[in-house]
Amino acid sequence: MTHQRFLRSVAHIALLALAPALSAQAQTIDYGSLELLFNEPVTTSATGSPQRSTEAPVAMEIISAEDIRRSGATDIPTILSRVAGVDVLTWGAGGAADVSIRGYDQGYSPRLLVLINGRQVYLDHYGYTAWATLPVELSEIRQIEVVKGPNSALFGFNAVGGVVNIITYNPKYDQTTSATVQGGSGGTFNGNVVDSFKLGSDFAARVSAGYSRTDQYENVTATAPVNAAYLVNPERRAVNVDTLAQLAARTQLRVEASYSRVQQSDVDPLYEYTPPVYTTKSAKATLSSETGLGLAELTAYRNRVDLDYLFSIGPVSWSNTIDVLSAQDLFKVGTASTVRLAFEYRHNQLPTAPIGAAEVSYRVYAPSAMWNWAVSDKVALTTALRVDSLHVERSGGFPAATPFIPGLPGLEWPLQDNATFTRSMAPVSANVGLVVRPSAVDTLRVSYARGVQAPTLIEFGGIQALVPEPQIPVAFMGNPAIEPAIIVNYEAGYDRSLPAIGGRAGLKVFYQTTDGLVGNPSATNILVPPSFTVIPGVGPVPTSLPGVGWANVGSSKLSGAELQIDGKLAGGYRWGFNYTYTHVTETPYAGQDLMAVDVAFDRSTPSSRANLNFGWSGGPFTADGYLRYVSGFSLFSPAGALEPVPAYTTLAARLGYAIGPKVSVAVAAENLTHGRQQQTSGLLVERRALLSLTAHW
Amino acid sequence: MEFRTARAAACVAVAALLIAPAAALADPAKDLQVAARALGFLEAAPTGSVVLGIVFDPAKPATVAERDALLAALGPGLGAGDMKITGQGIEAGKVGAASGVTALYVTSGVNYAEVGAAASAKKLLTISGDKACAQAGHCVMSVVTSPAVEITVNHNAATAVGASFKAAFRMMIHEI
Numbered sequence: 001m002t003h004q005r006f007l008r009s010v011a012h013i014a015l016l017a018l019a020p021a022l023s024a025q026a027q028t029i030d031y032g033s034l035e036l037l038f039n040e041p042v043t044t045s046a047t048g049s050p051q052r053s054t055e056a057p058v059a060m061e062i063i064s065a066e067d068i069r070r071s072g073a074t075d076i077p078t079i080l081s082r083v084a085g086v087d088v089l090t091w092g093a094g095g096a097a098d099v100s101i102r103g104y105d106q107g108y109s110p111r112l113l114v115l116i117n118g119r120q121v122y123l124d125h126y127g128y129t130a131w132a133t134l135p136v137e138l139s140e141i142r143q144i145e146v147v148k149g150p151n152s153a154l155f156g157f158n159a160v161g162g163v164v165n166i167i168t169y170n171p172k173y174d175q176t177t178s179a180t181v182q183g184g185s186g187g188t189f190n191g192n193v194v195d196s197f198k199l200g201s202d203f204a205a206r207v208s209a210g211y212s213r214t215d216q217y218e219n220v221t222a223t224a225p226v227n228a229a230y231l232v233n234p235e236r237r238a239v240n241v242d243t244l245a246q247l248a249a250r251t252q253l254r255v256e257a258s259y260s261r262v263q264q265s266d267v268d269p270l271y272e273y274t275p276p277v278y279t280t281k282s283a284k285a286t287l288s289s290e291t292g293l294g295l296a297e298l299t300a301y302r303n304r305v306d307l308d309y310l311f312s313i314g315p316v317s318w319s320n321t322i323d324v325l326s327a328q329d330l331f332k333v334g335t336a337s338t339v340r341l342a343f344e345y346r347h348n349q350l351p352t353a354p355i356g357a358a359e360v361s362y363r364v365y366a367p368s369a370m371w372n373w374a375v376s377d378k379v380a381l382t383t384a385l386r387v388d389s390l391h392v393e394r395s396g397g398f399p400a401a402t403p404f405i406p407g408l409p410g411l412e413w414p415l416q417d418n419a420t421f422t423r424s425m426a427p428v429s430a431n432v433g434l435v436v437r438p439s440a441v442d443t444l445r446v447s448y449a450r451g452v453q454a455p456t457l458i459e460f461g462g463i464q465a466l467v468p469e470p471q472i473p474v475a476f477m478g479n480p481a482i483e484p485a486i487i488v489n490y491e492a493g494y495d496r497s498l499p500a501i502g503g504r505a506g507l508k509v510f511y512q513t514t515d516g517l518v519g520n521p522s523a524t525n526i527l528v529p530p531s532f533t534v535i536p537g538v539g540p541v542p543t544s545l546p547g548v549g550w551a552n553v554g555s556s557k558l559s560g561a562e563l564q565i566d567g568k569l570a571g572g573y574r575w576g577f578n579y580t581y582t583h584v585t586e587t588p589y590a591g592q593d594l595m596a597v598d599v600a601f602d603r604s605t606p607s608s609r610a611n612l613n614f615g616w617s618g619g620p621f622t623a624d625g626y627l628r629y630v631s632g633f634s635l636f637s638p639a640g641a642l643e644p645v646p647a648y649t650t651l652a653a654r655l656g657y658a659i660g661p662k663v664s665v666a667v668a669a670e671n672l673t674h675g676r677q678q679q680t681s682g683l684l685v686e687r688r689a690l691l692s693l694t695a696h697w
Numbered sequence: 698m699e700f701r702t703a704r705a706a707a708c709v710a711v712a713a714l715l716i717a718p719a720a721a722l723a724d725p726a727k728d729l730q731v732a733a734r735a736l737g738f739l740e741a742a743p744t745g746s747v748v749l750g751i752v753f754d755p756a757k758p759a760t761v762a763e764r765d766a767l768l769a770a771l772g773p774g775l776g777a778g779d780m781k782i783t784g785q786g787i788e789a790g791k792v793g794a795a796s797g798v799t800a801l802y803v804t805s806g807v808n809y810a811e812v813g814a815a816a817s818a819k820k821l822l823t824i825s826g827d828k829a830c831a832q833a834g835h836c837v838m839s840v841v842t843s844p845a846v847e848i849t850v851n852h853n854a855a856t857a858v859g860a861s862f863k864a865a866f867r868m869m870i871h872e873i
Contacts, residue, residue: 029865033778037734038846038869050865054845295864332864335852335872377849377871440845499844 030173031142045145045165046433047370047382048154048340049330054443057372057382057433058151059493059508059562063144070615070624072654072668074182074190074212074690076131076144080164082611082626083146084564084578089635091273091682093186093214094234095132096266101148101162102510103558103582103605105635106598107267111161111453113151117168117242117256119284119301120158125320125350127158127456130266133278133305134166135238135258137192137208139178139694142167149489149510150451152429153384156344156366160451160487171196171204172244172252177697184690187233188214202246212236216265217683220676223643226265226683230273230310234264251289256301258282267682269520271598271636272312279306294331300324313465313476316354320457323347340370340384350457355464358396360421360457360478365389378438384431388452392460392480394421399464402473405541414475414528414547421461421480427452441497445508453485459518459550469523472530472542479527479549485516503567503576512558517586519553519597527551553597554588558605572617579610600642603634620658627651635681643681650677650685666692725763726770727842728826729802733777735824735840735848736800738866743799744779750787750798750821752812760789760804763826767802792816800824809835817857832873849873 029050034042038052041064046056053062061083073079075095081088087105089098098109110127113120116136122129147163155163169176175196182190192210199205213235219225238260245253262278284301300323307318328342349361368386375381395418401410415421433447456462461478493508519525528547532540560583566576584602588594608631615624629649634642651673656666669689671677676684733749736742749771753764764786771784787795789807792815801816803809805827813835816823823836830836831849837860841847848870850862862870 033734033737034865034869037731037738037848039731039842040846042869049868052869290864330864330868332867332872338868372868374871377847377873440841440847497845 030170031167032170032173041143043145043165045147045163046151046154047338047372047384048328048342049338049370049372054495054497055380055435055437057380057435057445057447058431058449059148059445059447059491059510061146061148063146065142068138068141068144070622070654070656071626072624072652072666072670072690074138076134076138076164076166078652078670079138079144080146081628082613084562084611085148085560085580085582085609086146087606087609087630089267089680090685091267091680092231092234092265093217093686093688094212094236094264096234096264097131098267099129099131099164100605101146102512102560102580103584104161104514104601105604105606105633106269106601107271107636108269109161110158110456113155113159113163115155115163115165117284118165118286118299119256119282120303120322120324121166121280121282122158123278123305123307123320124303124322124348125305125307125318125456125462126269126458127453130262130264130276130278132234132236132262132264133238133260133280135240135260135280135282136166136168137194137210137238137240139180139192140168140176140194140206140208140240142169142174149447149491149512150429150449150487151431152388152451153368153386153431153449154370156346156364156386157388157427157429157452157454157484160453160485168242169196169206170244171198171206171242172246176206178694180692180694182690182692184688186215186217186686186688188212188688188690190690203243205241205243207242208238208240210236210238214688217686218676220684221682222645222678222684223637226273230275231265231683232263232275234262236260236262236264238262247287248289251287254286254288256282256284267680268309268311269598270638271640271681272638273682274309274311276310277308280304294329296329297327299326313467314354316463316465318350318353318462320348320350322349336374338372338374340368342368344368348457350462352396352462352464355399355466358394358398358461358464360392360394360461362390362392362457362460364391378436380435382431382433382435384429386429387426388429388454389426390424390454392421392423394418394461394478394480399466399475402466402545404472408535408541409543411473411530411542412544414477414530414544415480421478423460423480425454425484427454427484427486441499443493443495445491445493445495447489447491449487449489449491451487451489453487453516455479455482455484455518455550461549463549466545467548473545474523475528475545475547476521477527477547477549479551481527482518482550483516483552485514485518485552488513498565498567501567501569503565505565506563508562510558510560510562513555514558515555516552517554517556517599517601518550519592519594519599521548521550522593522597523548524593524596525551525553551597552589553592553599554586554594556584556586556601558582558584574615576613577611579608581608583607595642596640598636598640600634600636603642604636606631606633622656623654625651625653630679637681645678645680648677648679649673650679662696664694666694668692724843725766725804725826728840729767729770730775730777731842731846731848732802732824732838732840733775733780733782735838735866736780736822737778738863739822740861740863742778742780745781746774747780747782747799748797749782749784750792750795750801751784752787752789752792752801752803752807752823754789754804754807757806760806763804767804792821793818795819795821803827803830803836809833813854817854820858822858822860823854847871
């Protein structure tokens with residue numbers, strides 16, 4: 001059965017199964033009403049079930065629309081950088097950054113799962129997130145949910161460092177209209193518009209579009225300048241459509257579609273600058289219904305991303321397509337248990353590049369279950385399990401032989417057998433969380449999580465490149481033997497609401513192990529040694545290329561603690577402080593040299609990061625300041641050496657003024673204390689200021 | 698020295714803040730507002746003009762005072778979702794004769810068993826600011842808002858009056 005036929009069949013069966021529900025009952029989650037009811041944010045990111053943020057069995061934070069508006073930020077990484085335990089490596093202007101939760105900072109960080117309304121928006125070919133490609137305008141975001149630690153029992157692999165789930169306003173429940181223009185230093189111009197409308201009582205839509213451009217930072221680093229060919233002025237275009245149709249009293253169909261095109265300069269896993277052009281397209285449909293058997297949901301979506309890179313080996317273009325079909329039912333059993341049963345199918349395909357004529361793909365069949373047991377009104381236990389049955393395939397031919405010694409046959413490409421790349425694996429993810437609420441203001445959490453970071457399609461063989469080396473050319477290729485990394489996290493936390501100051505305080509401690517750290521391709525890590533033949537009178541001569549690729553190279557341990565407190569003061573003041581400490585140690589596998597494969601998370605993870613924010617609102621004015629401190633750490637440079645990044649402190653601020661109920665202006669600035677500041681091994685980050693004008697209608 | 702004194706004072710203040718038990722002062726008007734919103738999560742949520750019966754015991758001044766506070770909070774009509782809620786005082790002993798009300802708000806301290814039985818017989822949903830009423834099965838729902846919102850629904854009491862709540866709501870409250 002072909003892939004398309006399979007998808008059609010599954011969709012047909014699922015729709016038939018759900019058909020009786022169409023006349024039954026159900027709705028999507030109305031975040032606004034529930035938030036108003038419980039006087040706190042609600043989330044579905046922790047267990048898949050709607051929960052109050054204070055009762056979630058994981059460490060998580062929710063950034064509200066008000067927080068986003070008052071952040072003064074124009075990109076999501078800047079907003080995330082103020083969350084406890086989040087590290088941001090800003091490589092260039094326009095939001096070109098890598099985000100890590102609780103360390104393991106690296107270029108094209110593949111440990112974070114990023115979603116918009118549950119749709120994955122990280123780039124699946126290598127598992128990283130190019131934040132500017134996210135087809136969402138800040139003004140249409142209801143909240144950003146940040147889950148810390150592995151949560152792949154709910155979301156699947158990649159959710160190992162954490163999950164960032166961006167929840168937009170619901171076109172049915174939320175009327176969102178705004179237009180914003182911004183201009184400022186560095187030739188920055190941003191413009192976006194968001195509009196919501198209804199057609200009758202059963203159809204609602206929200207449409208957004210945005211354009212932004214800015215000048216790249218000056219080509220100044222702490223050491224040598226970057227090759228200018230890799231630096232571009234970032235530019236972004238994005239359009240998003242979100243519609244919701246009420247099919248029956250309690251049945252809704254939500255259809256979302258998006259497009260984005262972005263060019264920026266970011267830093268690849270080999271710590272080289274590259275100026276990729278990303279073109280993303282997505283379409284998603286979600287049918288949800290409140291049936292007699294619970295909240296049933298059927299989702300199908302396709303993500304397509306076209307990527308045009310320029311690496312040191314030359315231009316490389318990929319087209320990655322992923323299809324996802326999932327079904328879930330969420331229901332209560334008796335009065336104390338909430339159960340979620342789900343099944344997800346995904347197909348992910350990537351034609352090889354820069355040498356094509358082949359394709360690497362995998363299929364995943366992933367059943368999962370979650371059980372939330374309210375033992376009493378003070379104790380709840382959540383258990384979640386998921387199995388990702390993953391099947392990798394390779395189809396197509398192999399690169400032609402490479403001429404090496406005149407008069408002799410060329411060097412054959414290694415592993416010329418598609419069967420070698422056929423792999424099956426079924427890693428298990430688990431999350432167990434105990435939440436105890438001894439009083440209405442105290443919450444204790446103890447959790448265990450086992451997360452899976454599956455190899456990416458690039459690592460499985462999506463890359464095929466011939467790299468000229470002085471002695472012998474090298475085949476840059478996939479590693480069919482690469483294994484998933486397994487991340488195990490133990491955590492305990494205590495949170496206390498502080499009604500007296502309108503805030504809360506919390507302390508968390510965590511310990512995490514990672515087995516199967518992935519190292520970069522390196523001459524010290526030959527996947528396939530060259531074959532030789534002996535020519536009489538000449539001696540041994542190579543007949544095949546040596547192959548290098550990504551490989552599992554070691555294990556690591558992370559321990560840390562997180563402290564945070566926030567509150568409000570009379571007169572419209574608010575404040576917050578958080579501090580996170582992390583310590584990473586690594587152990588190489590036998591025969592591995594971690595430095596040679598760009599693995600040094602013990603040094604690339606800062607030991608300390610802290611945020612202090614202070615805000616005030618009075619009448620038409622709002623004023624906010626954000627101070628961030630990061631202790632010194634080291635990052636790899638393109639030369640392969642670790643470069644020290646000294647400790648730094650940044651200050652950002654925003655001053656807003658509401659001209660009337662529908663128009664406001666704001667001035668915001670980042671990196672106020674320094675004209676240029678080293679925050680990575682790459683370009684120095686510049687001070688930038690912006691003036692914004694926003695209108696609502 | 699001054700710095701050390703200030704630092705010590707700050708430490709004491711923070712410790713006091715964290716150690717001190719949170720004040721749990723009942724606020725009937727706030728409870729009522731949350732209760733009104735919770736009504737919107739009924740499967741057959743009322744819409745339009747809704748009359749809430751405020752059940753009190755004339756022999757118990759505290760319940761009379763709570764009734765007065767609640768009626769004042771409702772005023773000419775409290776908006777909650779698609780509802781506009783007005784109030785009507787009902788003596789605890791006369792619940793069986795109540796008419797024209799959509800639901801009952803039971804003030805803290807009345808005879809819950811008596812009121813619950815009468816309301817159940819009339820298929821009237823009952824809400825209280827006292828968790829004990831729902832825990833004992835005399836009220837369908839209790840709503841406490843201070844220091845944090847706590848909503849408890851008694852499943853049997855709800856079934857008895859034919860009330861059922863939306864699935865998402867049921868997953869977020871304490872159900873017994």
